[in-house]
Amino acid sequence: MTSTLQSHVIAGMLANDPLLSGEVGLTTLLVVLIKVVVAFVGLLLSVILMVWFERKVIADMQNRFGPNRAGPFGLFQTIADGMKLIFKEDLMPERADPFVFKLAPFLSLVPAFLTFAIVPIAGSFNDGLDGVVTILGQQTFMQVADPQIGILLFLAMSSLAVYGIMLAGWASGSKYPLLGSVRATAQMVSYEAALGLALASVLLIAGSLSTNAIVNGQAGFRWNVWMTGLVPFVIFTIAATAELNRPPFDLVEAEQELVGGFHTEYSSFRFAMFFLAEFLNTVTMSAIIVTLFFGGPSGPTFGLTNWVGVYILPFFWFFLKLLVFLCMFVLFRATLPRFRYDQVMDLGWKLLIPASLGWFLLLVAVRVGSDQGWNLVATGLAAVAGLLAGAFLLILSIRASAAKRAAVSLPGEGT
């Protein structure tokens, strides 16, 4: 074990980030610290605004005023609610598992924060700048970390987030939370597959796992949303909504069936943590969608390379794109009725996973064809024909199994 090994390790963790490639001094540490604090505070602020925004929009759509007491336009309502939750009595059910009951909110909250570390929020991607900015004389990226594994960190964190919900339901020692968490786990594990397969299409186009490289490859409006042919974006967005347990996939906390779902028994600050994690995840997921499919902070900078072109304009583009997706999630919640549980599972397993896999194979065929110099039209047609045959077989097998089940189960019942 030498010190060269250690510097390799640190450089590898932050990969292409030029910040830690040279000598690691006090200034470097200071820059890292600034980035962490800015990301943390920015994310918390955005969550507070997101809660207010969602309540206001939904109230408007239901002909209500929404929060309008605390502060101008009710802006401080979230802070007031947070204060209220902190001072409420903290209850724990008698049959709860004390350690796991206390652990679960943290397991929910921490992955939500960590995922945001890989999202680039500013930095010019024009004029060959590649998103590099200079803070205190140190060159760096406008993201907390750019690890080699890049976007895999997002997948790892979203698979860890399942634990928070699952253990919260189990540790409550109560019937409805357990049912809610079993539902949540099945749903999140199912849709993670579709999420990963849709992601694979983006990685095929980008040729890198690093979020900085993915954004850099989309500079000049070569956005992945049309470079991958729209289908992966649609699948990713649907799977992301299911992964967030937001409507229309909020069976986890379906009030009519499960009281409050997995957090029924939680009160006071522990409940606030679940609430916070839910909205953190919404903001982070929107940011990930923007990064993967809409070029993150890249956009026209009008040839400016000063602080306006490096910080203000890219952040403005990023924020604008982020806002579109936050609006989308709010509108989903305001307008779409909840799915039935078997519909959720059917959509995930029988439509989204095969479709994302098939589209990925199509992109791979076209990619190999262009690398080998084959006739692209013929390659594409052959791939489409193969996929159609596969889809036909899949539909046949689904229908056969449905018919078989209908023959033996209660007449008139679908499942």
Add this chain to the structure above:
Amino acid sequence: MRVEMFTFLLTAAICLAGSAGVVLLRNPVHNALSLVATLFGVAVLFIQQGAYFLAAIQVIVYAGAIVILFLFVIMLLGVDKAEGLDRDPILGQRPAAIAAAVAILGLSLTALLSVGSRVTGQASTLAAIDGSEPNINALAKVLFTDYVFAFEITSVLLTVAVVGAVVLSRKAGSAIDVAEFPEGTTADLLQAKHDAAAVEEDVPEEVATEDETPEGEAETTEEALR
């Protein structure tokens, strides 16, 4: 103390505490959680060795999928109570386990002490880190050129295992007995149940409220059909 030593000691402690927890704790859910702690510690050790991809896969596949499935089964089957550990299911299991553990420990220690650092894999790890390209690219290159056949064979093996598990778990010819279910569509049955509830409302002494249990529902439906 150097940073890497500190990281190693901390993660090693987490790994060992986790594995001790897997063996010693009484509640299956706590066992599974201890396993997650161990897997997480191993992932950190992978990062320390420069194997970033392996660390990510460790978290995504083992912690994110396999242990989740363990927990899912534990919760679904409701076996999350402390198990009776006084009696072994297999005769002589405990002495055999102790003997095997001692044998494996002895073997590992002998290998470590006689061969030295080669068995720890230190040499190969250092060689990998010296390369300038990310280890994801290096891994992919090896996996899809030199070892592509072994890789594909492994994936076919896994698919066969899944299909086999599905086939084995389905009992042949054990169709559900249609006769034990009442005739009519679900809508008809619900309508009949609704009518029955409406009739029962006239009798205040009788329990006209909804019964939560499935058995209760079945009884109501049967009464409605009579």
